Amino acid sequence: MTRRQCTGEYKIKPIKKKVRELLGYPYPARIPKGVFVEQWVGISTDEFHRAKDADVKYMRNRHPLIDMGWSRSDCVRYLTSLGLADTPKSSCLGCPFHGNAQWRNIRDNSPEEWEDVVEFDAAIRKGNARANATGNRLLGEAFLHRSRVPLSEAPIDHVTAAEWAAMQEELTDTGPDLEELEQGVIDGCSPWACRGEVELAQDDFGLAS
Ligand code: SF4
Numbered sequence: 266m267t268r269r270q271c272t273g274e275y276k277i278k279p280i281k282k283k284v285r286e287l288l289g290y291p292y293p294a295r296i297p298k299g300v301f302v303e304q305w306v307g308i309s310t311d312e313f314h315r316a317k318d319a320d321v322k323y324m325r326n327r328h329p330l331i332d333m334g335w336s337r338s339d340c341v342r343y344l345t346s347l348g349l350a351d352t353p354k355s356s357c358l359g360c361p362f363h364g365n366a367q368w369r370n371i372r373d374n375s376p377e378e379w380e381d382v383v384e385f386d387a388a389i390r391k392g393n394a395r396a397n398a399t400g401n402r403l404l405g406e407a408f409l410h411r412s413r414v415p416l417s418e419a420p421i422d423h424v425t426a427a428e429w430a431a432m433q434e435e436l437t438d439t440g441p442d443l444e445e446l447e448q449g450v451i452d453g454c455s456p457w458a459c460r461g462e463v464e465l466a467q468d469d470f471g472l473a474s
Contacts, residue, residue: 266361267392267403269361271357271360271459272456276455277456280456281321284304284324287302288302288323290323296322296323298322300323301322301323301324301325302323302324303325303326304319304325304326304327304457305327305329306326306328306455306456306457306458307328307329307455308328308455308458309330309331309335309336309337309339310331310334310335310336311336311337312337312458315452315457316328316331316458317458319457326457353367354451354452354454355454356449358371358378358381358382358385359382359386360409360460361409362449362450363409363449364445364446364447364448364450365421365422365423365446365447366447366448367448367449368382368416368419369421369422372421382409382416383417385409386410386415386417387415389408389409390406390407390408391406391407392406411428411431411446412427412428424446424447428446429443
């Protein structure tokens with residue numbers, strides 16, 4: 266996994282920009298003390314550890330599901346009662362933490378979005394100029410799928426022997442399990458609870474390979 270700035274660049278920055286605009290203090294204006302927005306973040310009780318404060322004083326996070334004592338299954342029950350049982354976990358379309366099931370779902374049910382992610386996957390092949398954790402260019406190539414082949418050709422219908430072997434090695438090092446290869450990272454992703462935050466923390470300390 267290389268350096269990723271997805272949550273910071275695509276979510277937190279635009280949200281902060283919009284919030285400042287809504288408050289009437291666009292960057293770089295100083296926001297007076299006591300002026301803030303309240304932001305509701307949908308983290309359930311079983312992912313309590315992901316509930317965090319915003320990192321700026323002009324935003325205050327609230328976690329209504331935790332306040333109500335709702336777990337993930339309470340949410341699923343509620344959504345089911347509204348006829349929304351198939352609600353997927355929140356994440357970007359082209360998230361490298363997707364499992365095969367999520368990729369198949371996009372390919373089979375949303376051709377336009379599939380075209381989009383395939384195109385995105387091709388576009389990241391060389392990374393950007395400061396692609397890895399130490400800010401250097403990529404020596405190899407970047408891929409969205411674990412198999413490290415273009416998404417359009419990736420084995421999303423089954424786990425390959427090579428992926429299985431790599432997984433066995435990683436298992437000793439808290440790597441993914443079969444379920445994760447299929448279903449992806451269990452958590453959804455929100456600006457204040459990124460599904461890749463373990464790797465992000467490693468990136469911050471330059472530990473990611
Ligand atoms: S879902 Fe989260 S971790 Fe995945 S690409 Fe989007 S911001 Fe990044």
